[in-house]
Amino acid sequence: MNQWFKKHKILIKRATIYVVMTLSVFMTVSFIIFFILGYRFNSDDGRIEQYSFLQFGTSPSGATVNVDGVEIGAKTPNKTTVKPGQHQFTMARDGYETWKKTVYLKPGVITWLNYALLVPKQLKVEAVSNYTSIYLSLASPEGHYMIVQKTADNPVFDLADLSSDTVKSRVLTIPTSAYSAGTNSVFKITKWDYGGRYVLIDHTYDGKQEWLVMDTQDANLTKNITRTFNIVVSSIGFSGTGGNQFYALNQTDIRKLDLSGSTISKPLVLNVTSFDVSKSNVVTYIGNNPDVAGAQVAGIYRDGDNVVHVLRTTAVKGANLHIATAHYYNADYVVISDGKKVDILSGSYPNTISDNSTSMKVIASYMMVQDVQIISFSPIGQYVLTQAGTNFASYDLEYQNLSQSTIEGTGSSVKLEWLDDNYVWSDRGDNLVIREFDGANSHTINAVVIGQDATMTHNGKYIYSINKLNAGYQLQRVLMINS
Secondary structure (H helix, E strand, O other): OHHHHHHHHHHHHHHHHHHHHHHHHHHHHHHHHHHHOOEEEEOOOOEEEEOEEEEEEEEOOOOEEEEOOEEOOOOOOEEEEEOOEEEEEEEEOOOEOOEEEEEEEOOOOEEEEEEEEOOEOOOOEEEEEEEOOOOEEEEOHHHOEEEEEOOOOOOEEEEEEOOOOOOEEEEEEOOHHHOOOOOOOEEEEEEEOOOOOEEEEEEEEOOEEEEEEEEOOOHHHOEEHHHHHOOOOOEEEEOOOOOOEEEEEEOOEEEEEEOOOOEEOOOOEOOEEEEEEOOOOEEEEEEEOOOOOOOEEEEEEEOOOOOOEEEEEOOOOOOOEEEEEEEEOOEEEEEEEEOOEEEEEEEOOOOOOOOOHHHEEEEEEEEOOOOOOEEEEOOOOOEEEEEEOOEEEEEEOOOOEEEEEEOOOOOOOOOOEEOOOOEEEEOHHHEEEEEEOOOOOOEEEEEOOOOOOOEEOOOOOEEEEEEEOOOOEEEEEEEOOOO
């Protein structure tokens, strides 16, 4: 009997230990999971609630971070958790202006504040190249190059390589055999391909127009697109990055051109008034509504589609439509403006054999104070930017936030351009001003010539721009990272 009792007691003891160990493991794993999900004990009210996650980053790094006036410890880049709600954030580093922003945080959501550009308190402008005259300038994607056109009547260009601290320039001259001779010639650099090697040039002469594509690695390889296909082209855009394929507007039809094989497609889209080609090689266009004179349609076309996909139709004469598209985190987005109203659509593009535009749904709508003039997506597609005069709005696709702001200064309104994935720039009032996508943290960098281009190098070290001197012009730069 005693032997049985001892064995039974041992079994109970073992079972108790196993239960305690299992519960301990369960509680530990549960605690870890809840901690990872952001749940914290709020000492203010004695409750457990889900906090928000934050990731901080600055250019340059090494900035201290304050949340509601309290320093969080480690310098940027770093991360922390904060109670959900509205908070004031600052990031500061010696020698730089303090970055400030008020952000509303949602529980359990990661908020990325890793895009802050810290602007030096002392901005020094350094001349890189000097010119007696400048007609146009155009920066390549990623800020690797700046091409400068000195005069309108001479196809000679200066290509500045901005990829290193020592800027090297070389002259590109289009051979006379590549373009048609005539009086009153005007050459105009218009667009880089997304690969940053080829440049489209609009050449007008004797009341005629032709398009050239220049290889910046060897200008002698410049090709005359118009002469090759013997068609009238009013506007053109690159298809891909090889410098051989294009979408072109021939009269009112969009066609695809292939220089490598000298082939031209049948009309792909009819009754078009304007079009653009996105980085993901999707054609967006505005066209005439065939059913109502003076009314418009907005649609998209992708290479290989059997039909055109009309996403918006107006029945009102004089309607003011704009359209743009982007691909962001495995989803397709289209923004369409109709007068003051802006709609953002998401989903999958209609398939290649049907015009099922219902596959894209409106996910956000907002109104501008006046008719929209310009719409665009940020380089990676996260933000939608709509501009109407000096007023602009940005919609954050990731956080579903709408922000509205204005371009300060005097003079005529100017187009906002993207400086990087999160910042835009303007040159209103002869000053280069940068600001975040939502208008926050605005800074005047230096004096510039309105209408010339500006760019920031891929590493964020320099901002390049064009300015007028007492005698001539200069390509200049400002050092943004002192160490």
